[in-house]
Amino acid sequence: MSVGGNIRRIREEKGLTQTYVADQAGISQAMLCQIERGTKNPSLQVGKEIADILGCDLESLLAE
Numbered sequence: 615m616s617v618g619g620n621i622r623r624i625r626e627e628k629g630l631t632q633t634y635v636a637d638q639a640g641i642s643q644a645m646l647c648q649i650e651r652g653t654k655n656p657s658l659q660v661g662k663e664i665a666d667i668l669g670c671d672l673e674s675l676l677a678e
Contacts, residue, residue, distance in 0.1 A: 617661070618650040620675045624668045625650075639663040 615623070625635055636646040639660055646664075648654040656664065658672075665672045 622650040
């Protein structure tokens with residue numbers, strides 16, 4: 615699974631909206647949507663922010 619797919623799966627498991635996660639990470643909802651669809655990759659900093667918001671480590675987002 616891609617980084618974006620992992621983000622979407624964990625986000626949905628936690629019951630969080632794209633808007634909430636994007637706001638907390640300091641990115642637009644459209645950018646988070648692109649990351650989840652796999653058309654954009656997050657920077658390490660944004661990836662770390664998203665991991666913190668989702669309550670997981672960065673490695674969990676990078677796992678296959």
